[in-house]
Amino acid sequence: MKCECGGRAVYYRRYEGRGWCKSCFVSSIERKFRHTVSKNRLIQKGDRIAVAVSGGKDSLSMLHLLSGIRGFDMVAFSIDEGIGGYRPKGIGCAAELARGLGIEHHVYSYKKELGFEIDALQDILGQVKHCTYCGVFRRYLLNMKARELGASKLAVGHNLDDEAQSIMMNFVRGDSMRFARLGASPGVSANVKFVPRIKPMRDIPEREVAAYAILKGIEFAGDECPHSFDNVRRDMQSLLNDFELKYPGTKQQIVSFYDRLKASLPVPEGSVQECVECGEPSSGRTCKACELLSGIRKRPDQSS
Numbered sequence: 001m002k003c004e005c006g007g008r009a010v011y012y013r014r015y016e017g018r019g020w021c022k023s024c025f026v027s028s029i030e031r032k033f034r035h036t037v038s039k040n041r042l043i044q045k046g047d048r049i050a051v052a053v054s055g056g057k058d059s060l061s062m063l064h065l066l067s068g069i070r071g072f073d074m075v076a077f078s079i080d081e082g083i084g085g086y087r088p089k090g091i092g093c094a095a096e097l098a099r100g101l102g103i104e105h106h107v108y109s110y111k112k113e114l115g116f117e118i119d120a121l122q123d124i125l126g127q128v129k130h131c132t133y134c135g136v137f138r139r140y141l142l143n144m145k146a147r148e149l150g151a152s153k154l155a156v157g158h159n160l161d162d163e164a165q166s167i168m169m170n171f172v173r174g175d176s177m178r179f180a181r182l183g184a185s186p187g188v189s190a191n192v193k194f195v196p197r198i199k200p201m202r203d204i205p206e207r208e209v210a211a212y213a214i215l216k217g218i219e220f221a222g223d224e225c226p227h228s229f230d231n232v233r234r235d236m237q238s239l240l241n242d243f244e245l246k247y248p249g250t251k252q253q254i255v256s257f258y259d260r261l262k263a264s265l266p267v268p269e270g271s272v273q274e275c276v277e278c279g280e281p282s283s284g285r286t287c288k289a290c291e292l293l294s295g296i297r298k299r300p301d302q303s304s
């Protein structure tokens with residue numbers, strides 16, 4: 001198979017029905033990335049972007065792609081949940097890439113910030129529950145650390161597949177609040193302690209992110225946490241993959257339909273409170289992280 005330029009195709013895009021050579025494919029991804037950034041005004045001159053890097057293909061490709069854009073300041077950071085045999089490899093890859101690109105990189109651990117490793121929680125809480133907890137703590141630390149690093153925005157590596165899954169999951173759950181908060185740039189919050197999140201990767205399909213990382217020689221770790229137990233997301237993923245196979249372009253259509261719909265949705269109200277325990281932004285008196293933490297600390301079998 002040939003690329004339109006006449007070169008040997010290394011990637012076949014089903015939804016376009018054409019093959020791409022290495023150099024045309026890489027340029028097309030870079031073009032798409034820049035288009036997402038400019039169309040949604042994700043980055044302004046003078047911004048300081050904190051880039052959350054887990055060490056998987058999405059976040060590392062994002063770091064690489066961001067480094068190709070000028071006019072703003074950037075710092076990378078990773079959260080070490082304390083998942084033995086999983087996160088260390090990713091953090092190693094992230095540190096390596098950041099060093100190569102000349103970008104400052106920091107690591108924050110659950111152990112140091114929260115007092116425990118997530119592995120220890122699994123025995124106490126069970127698999128399903130401890131994943132929910134982990135997600136809350138990760139989002140909590142991502143926002144806190146991005147702010148402490150002086151960032152005006154927090155960049156996360158959600159790809160097109162992640163975004164399409166989130167849209168459909170909130171749709172079937174009827175969660176209109178969360179549904180309205182999706183998008184490339186979820187908008188500003190009323191709380192100054194909340195660092196707005198941007199998703200510059202959300203128009204690039206997962207398969208293409210993987211191909212990009214491999215073609216660019218980016219060393220990355222697997223994305224799948226060994227504890228991962230998000231049944232609904234996993235079911236939605238396989239459903240969308242089936243649809244994509246049968247009807248190429250489905251995921252893109254979901255995301256672009258969402259964007260058109262979002263323009264007419266009411267802006268969700270941002271959290272205006274600060275948690276009475278920790279001072280972080282919260283929708284209630286105490287934030288979700290403090291609520292879960294106090295539950296853990298109350299358990300008699302939790303030594304700390």
Ligand SMILES: [Zn+2]
Binds near residue numbers: 003022
């Ligand atoms: Zn070509």
Ligand SMILES: [Zn+2]
Binds near residue numbers: 278279280287289291
């Ligand atoms: Zn709190």
